[in-house]
Amino acid sequence: MTSLTRSWRWVESEAIGYRRVWRGTVISSFVNPVLFLSAMGLGLGTLVDSSTDDLGIPYLTFVATGLMAATAMQTSAGEGAFPVMAGIKWRKGFHGAITTPLSPTDIVRGMMIWGSIRLTFVLTVFALVSVAFGALDLGPALLAVPPAVLTGLAFQATVTAFTVTRENEVSLSTLFRFGIIPLFLFSGTFFPISQLPDGLQVVAFFTPLFHGVELVRKIAVPGADASIVTPLPIWVNVVYLVAMAAAGIVLGSRWLDRRLKP
Amino acid sequence: MAEPLVQARGLTKRFGDFVAVDAVDFDIAKGEAFGFLGPNGAGKTSTMKMITTVSPITEGKLRVFGLDPDAQGRQIRQHLGVVPQEDNLDLELTVSENLYVYGRYHDMHRADIKARIVDLLEFAQLTDRADSPVEPLSGGMKRRLTIARALINDPDLVILDEPTTGLDPQARHLLWDRLYRLKKEGATLIITTHYMDEAEQLCDRLVVMDKGKIVAEGSPRQLIAQYAPREVVELRFSEELMDAMASKLDWLEGNTEILADRVIVYTDDAEETQHQLTERDIHPEQVLVRRSSLEDVFLKLTGRRLID
Numbered sequence: 001m002t003s004l005t006r007s008w009r010w011v012e013s014e015a016i017g018y019r020r021v022w023r024g025t026v027i028s029s030f031v032n033p034v035l036f037l038s039a040m041g042l043g044l045g046t047l048v049d050s051s052t053d054d055l056g057i058p059y060l061t062f063v064a065t066g067l068m069a070a071t072a073m074q075t076s077a078g079e080g081a082f083p084v085m086a087g088i089k090w091r092k093g094f095h096g097a098i099t100t101p102l103s104p105t106d107i108v109r110g111m112m113i114w115g116s117i118r119l120t121f122v123l124t125v126f127a128l129v130s131v132a133f134g135a136l137d138l139g140p141a142l143l144a145v146p147p148a149v150l151t152g153l154a155f156q157a158t159v160t161a162f163t164v165t166r167e168n169e170v171s172l173s174t175l176f177r178f179g180i181i182p183l184f185l186f187s188g189t190f191f192p193i194s195q196l197p198d199g200l201q202v203v204a205f206f207t208p209l210f211h212g213v214e215l216v217r218k219i220a221v222p223g224a225d226a227s228i229v230t231p232l233p234i235w236v237n238v239v240y241l242v243a244m245a246a247a248g249i250v251l252g253s254r255w256l257d258r259r260l261k262p
Numbered sequence: 263m264a265e266p267l268v269q270a271r272g273l274t275k276r277f278g279d280f281v282a283v284d285a286v287d288f289d290i291a292k293g294e295a296f297g298f299l300g301p302n303g304a305g306k307t308s309t310m311k312m313i314t315t316v317s318p319i320t321e322g323k324l325r326v327f328g329l330d331p332d333a334q335g336r337q338i339r340q341h342l343g344v345v346p347q348e349d350n351l352d353l354e355l356t357v358s359e360n361l362y363v364y365g366r367y368h369d370m371h372r373a374d375i376k377a378r379i380v381d382l383l384e385f386a387q388l389t390d391r392a393d394s395p396v397e398p399l400s401g402g403m404k405r406r407l408t409i410a411r412a413l414i415n416d417p418d419l420v421i422l423d424e425p426t427t428g429l430d431p432q433a434r435h436l437l438w439d440r441l442y443r444l445k446k447e448g449a450t451l452i453i454t455t456h457y458m459d460e461a462e463q464l465c466d467r468l469v470v471m472d473k474g475k476i477v478a479e480g481s482p483r484q485l486i487a488q489y490a491p492r493e494v495v496e497l498r499f500s501e502e503l504m505d506a507m508a509s510k511l512d513w514l515e516g517n518t519e520i521l522a523d524r525v526i527v528y529t530d531d532a533e534e535t536q537h538q539l540t541e542r543d544i545h546p547e548q549v550l551v552r553r554s555s556l557e558d559v560f561l562k563l564t565g566r567r568l569i570d
Contacts, residue, residue, distance in 0.1 A: 009366045009369075010367075013352070017354035096344075096346065099314050099346070100415075101367060260316065261317055262317060
């Protein structure tokens with residue numbers, strides 16, 4: 001069995017468990033974008049569009065693309081946190097699996113594959129809802145899915161690496177309160193980071209969700225002008241996210257090995 | 263003698279300054295039911311984890327199937343069945359799905375797994391629960407399922423870490439019955455336990471561990487013969503008399519243990535001991551004579567201090 005085969009065996013077990021809960025997750029993947037796009041896109045968007053035309057595109061389009069990346073972050077951060085803590089501590093499933101030919105590295109990779117599959121589904125639903133709201137055309141909406149999945153993978157990997165070093169769920173809620181929620185609000189999801197004070201703009205520039213949001217917009221809104229995306233070349237966004245995902249997977253595997261095999 | 267299935271020489275496990283396993287030697291032969299007996303914290307689980315290849319060896323040599331756990335862990339695990347101290351079943355899966363995914367982890371073909379599941383569910387007496395979720399199962403059923411899961415790959419060595427801890431007597435006896443059957447079929451078992459009756463029932467040979475060291479080794483019968491005289495007389499006195507008992511019993515030359523509520527006397531001839539007590543005008547309120555057990559060996563070797 002190659003390492004990839006072993007990781008797929010983990011994916012298979014996740015998929016078997018998922019068969020029982022998929023209905024609930026389908027409903028939430030649908031309801032979440034409907035709520036956000038109604039409130040932010042249509043409600044707030046009417047106000048924004050009537051007072052400024054600086055964005056060059058409808059606010060609904062702006063926020064839908066931002067939310068694709070932000071949703072990817074939130075979904076994947078959750079995947080990197082709770083199932084991982086459960087596997088280590090709450091239900092100890094990882095401890096059982098590593099007594100079979102599977103290794104901690106196989107498990108981490110399997111979780112990344114599974115997380116990306118699930119996220120692709122969640123984001124495709126998001127894209128279709130965006131089309132239904134008139135935020136995006138079908139082509140650009142679907143093109144936005146892969147960069148958003150990459151954003152999610154980068155977060156799932158790094159949050160996994162973080163979680164495997166944590167003793168309990170307290171640090172997980174700290175991560176969400178002081179990490180994920182501020183990123184959600186200040187990474188250009190709801191307004192261009194050019195609106196931030198200069199100092200904070202620099203900070204935002206180095207945060208991961210900013211690169212996710214930029215990447216999605218550059219792909220889904222071709223020709224978007226400088227008011228909504230920075231002139232940063234697209235490959236910088238890609239390299240940032242790929243490096244983040246790779247670092248998360250490598251360190252997450254190493255630290256999980258140390259955690260499970262003291 | 264054939265090469266042992268598991269061989270340890272000077273096997274040591276340290277966590278920082280704490281020595282969990284302190285240079286132990288043992289050989290486990292194919293087809294044997296081998297026990298690790300000892301109080302909590304004696305180093306049993308650390309030893310199991312090294313054999314299972316999920317804890318690196320600090321020092322010394324360990325070979326499982328002739329392979330090195332640090333370098334050839336995966337090859338070893340392919341032929342192991344592991345029953346951990348705490349159940350770690352997947353609560354999102356059904357009974358048979360729990361078996362299925364472990365079969366897949368072991369790279370078995372779907373059809374082979376399905377056939378094996380039928381046998382294992384029968385073995386674990388869970389056939390009628392095959393499609394039930396795991397959550398509502400009783401402790402004993404979960405334990406049996408965990409054992410069945412460990413057998414999915416038809417392992418050459420089954421490692422059971424405190425298999426019956428926390429189960430009620432019915433569930434324990436049923437589990438013993440299953441393990442006994444496994445043993446009859448020729449499986450090699452390693453069992454850790456702090457239940458003496460369990461070790462006496464299941465183990466061909468065992469070691470007693472205390473504070474990371476092996477303090478005794480042999481078959482249950484040998485150990486009892488070596489470390490505990492044949493019979494035990496338990497004496498109970500009224501509270502006022504208890505305090506004075508220590509000095510009144512020194513003629514027994516240390517073959518006694520004075521506990522809070524009773525005195526235990528180890529002897530080769532219980533009748534004679536009782537006779538001597540009467541001669542010395544010692545009249546306990548209650549006398550209980552019993553055969554000495556592995557429990558007496560255990561307490562004699564590992565002491566009666568309280569261990570958490």
